[in-house]
Amino acid sequence: MSGDGAAPLDRADIRVRDDAGLVGALRGFADRVRSGDLGSLPVVVGLAIIWTVFQVLNPVFLSSNNxxxxxxxxxxxxxxxxxxxxxxxxxxxxxxxxxxxxxxxxxxxxxxxxxxxxxxxxxxxxxxxxxxxxxxxxxxxxxxxxxxxxxxxxxxxxxxxxxxxxxxxxxxxxxxxxxxxxxxxxxxTVPHVLSYLLVAAAGLALFASGWRTRMRRLRAGLTPPSVAGIAVRAVVFTAVLEAVAAYLNAARGVPWMFCIFVALVVGMDYALRxxxxxxxxxxxxxxxxxxxxxxxxxxxxxxxxxxxxxxxxxxxxxxxxxxxxxxxxxxxxxxxxxxxxxxxxxxxxxxxxxxxxxxxxxxxxIVIQSISSGLTLLDLSSSLRYMITGGVLAIAVIVDSLARRSRLSHGRG
Known part of the structure; x- marks a missing residue:
């Protein structure tokens, strides 16, 4: 026993908890969805649908230049x-x-x-x-x-x-x-080599953040995320963004103005969380x-x-x-x-x-601009853009309201 009365964590404890972190990741995600914590899932699914539809209607939509x-x-x-x-x-x-x-x-x-x-x-x-x-x-x-x-x-x-x-x-x-x-x-636009280095740095930062979370939870005696889970998440994140950077670099590259926007988003995310x-x-x-x-x-x-x-x-x-x-x-x-x-x-x-x-x-x-870009490529009226954007906004508010109701019901239960 340690001096404060808490049993020290041995390797078996950590191994069991690591397994729980791996096995429980999808279960935890499913629990959050059932409780109404949908996160970014609806908008990611919606964006995938929008991109698929516009790409089918006009193959130029997902071109590097566009x-x-x-x-x-x-x-x-x-x-x-x-x-x-x-x-x-x-x-x-x-x-x-x-x-x-x-x-x-x-x-x-x-x-x-x-x-x-x-x-x-x-x-x-x-x-x-x-x-x-x-x-x-x-x-x-x-x-x-x-x-x-x-x-x-x-x-x-x-x-x-x-x-x-x-x-x-x-x-x-x-x-x-x-x-x-x-x-x-x-x-x-960002020089090509620099864009790849920035993505790699972002992947390392993601791994470091996950590792710090793991260490904090271990010190508190809580179930830590698994090392494998942290590494896989960072590797997949880095690989996807490297592929995106390579695809954009086939045209002009990643705009510096967009990098400014993303830097502000990352900074604000850190401040809020x-x-x-x-x-x-x-x-x-x-x-x-x-x-x-x-x-x-x-x-x-x-x-x-x-x-x-x-x-x-x-x-x-x-x-x-x-x-x-x-x-x-x-x-x-x-x-x-x-x-x-x-x-x-x-x-x-x-x-x-x-x-x-x-x-x-x-x-x-990105959802809104994708709708605007897709309709422009199809040479359709801007009136459609307003109607589609309004519809997407209405759906987002409905999803938010239903998720809020689900969270309240889950909390009372």
């Missing part, structure tokens, strides 16, 4: 959707993300082209302006109790007015071709009063969610301006708002708060 363009186009709205994930996690909404993105693109164009600011300072000013807008929403919510639906709807109109005001009579500003910002938005701030976000979204009684600074967490959402919307606007090489009155309008919010929900973030993932933005925007 997928590279799809990744370029997904990055701008995807960054905005990542901010929407943050605000949905606490059970609130921001209806002005499209207007904030358009305002940020206009501000960059005005400061950089018209006022002669260095492009880096212009981008920082746009991000700061987005953060200030989010702070205003947070103050209205925390101090005056104004519902986020109302405050952000008012902000949608007010920020759109600011965008039109700073653009003036010209209505649009062309960004300089040949600048690094426009090159990132339209041309630059592994930090006290992320756990507080989940707790507040699940039960605000319980979180307050547990000592969580509810007002501060709400402020961080609003500010982060608006700042990421501003960054999405900057990337959109880079993609189009212009800032105009149409930036941030149209279906930008719809697509950003829909991407977060379709990807698996709950409208009821307390459940979601940064990867929801990644999966959701």
């Amino acid at each position: 997928l590279v363009n799809l990744l370029f186009d997904s990055s701008t709205t995807g960054v905005i959707a990542l901010g929407v994930v943050c605000i949905l996690m606490v059970g609130e909404i921001d209806l002005s993300v499209g207007s904030v993105s358009g305002f940020a693109s206009a501000l960059v164009g005005t400061l950089w082209v018209n006022q002669g600011w260095p492009v880096g300072f212009a981008i920082l000013a746009a991000l700061a302006a987005g953060g200030v807008i989010g702070a205003v929403y947070a103050a209205l919510f925390n101090r005056l109790g104004m519902p986020s639906f109302v405050s952000t709807l008012a902000g949608l109109l007010a920020v759109l007015g600011l965008q039109l005001f700073i653009l003036g009579n010209t209505g649009s500003i062309n960004l300089p071709y040949g600048s690094w910002l426009v090159d990132v938005g339209q041309l630059l 592994r930090t006290r701030w992320g756990r507080a976000m989940t707790a507040i979204g699940g039960n605000r009063e319980a979180a307050r009684r547990a000592g969580i600074n509810v007002g501060g967490i709400y402020t961080s969610a609003f500010v982060l959402c608006a700042a990421l919307a501003a960054l999405g606007g900057v990337l959109s301006a880079a993609r189009l090489a212009s800032a105009s009155q149409q930036a941030g309008t149209g279906d930008v708002n719809l697509n950003a919010i829909a991407a977060a929900v379709i990807g698996g973030t709950s409208l009821f708060g307390g459940r979601g993932s940064a990867y929801s933005a990644l999966l959701g925007i």
Whole structure:
């Protein structure tokens, strides 16, 4: 017996628990599905169906060149959707993300082209302006109790007015071709060798994360994941991404802009799952009063969610301006708002708060952009894109509602 009264783990114990980890992996997954914790399963299945249908209808859909363009186009709205994930996690909404993105693109164009600011300072000013807008929403919510639906709807109109005001009579500003910002938005891709190295690094990071989890569970006397399971997961993950990178490298390669988006997703995923701030976000979204009684600074967490959402919307606007090489009155309008919010929900973030993932933005925007790209290749009306996207969104909300009901029933049982 050890000094603290707990029996030490011997090799037989670990071996038995490793076997349990291997054998129980699928069983655990099945249990989670039965309890309503579907994770990303519905959106992955839906994406596979969408890709299969469009590939059958037009073999160009899954070509390397088309997928590279799809990744370029997904990055701008995807960054905005990542901010929407943050605000949905606490059970609130921001209806002005499209207007904030358009305002940020206009501000960059005005400061950089018209006022002669260095492009880096212009981008920082746009991000700061987005953060200030989010702070205003947070103050209205925390101090005056104004519902986020109302405050952000008012902000949608007010920020759109600011965008039109700073653009003036010209209505649009062309960004300089040949600048690094426009090159990132339209041309630059990761060198082939570097893309393979980055994928290998991601695989090693996944294995290291699994190994740390195993060590923590062993120290706590809990059933650890098996070494074989951790290794297989990392190897499969690396092999799949290496194949994807090789396929994209057959064309132009992996866009740097998409890498920026993925880096933000990975960072946000770590923050939401592994930090006290992320756990507080989940707790507040699940039960605000319980979180307050547990000592969580509810007002501060709400402020961080609003500010982060608006700042990421501003960054999405900057990337959109880079993609189009212009800032105009149409930036941030149209279906930008719809697509950003829909991407977060379709990807698996709950409208009821307390459940979601940064990867929801990644999966959701790829679904939406796949629909748009596929219909464009088929030369079909944009009206179909709206109807199909609306249908997919409705299905996602229905699945979320049913899963929530299943979790509640499972919890009562």
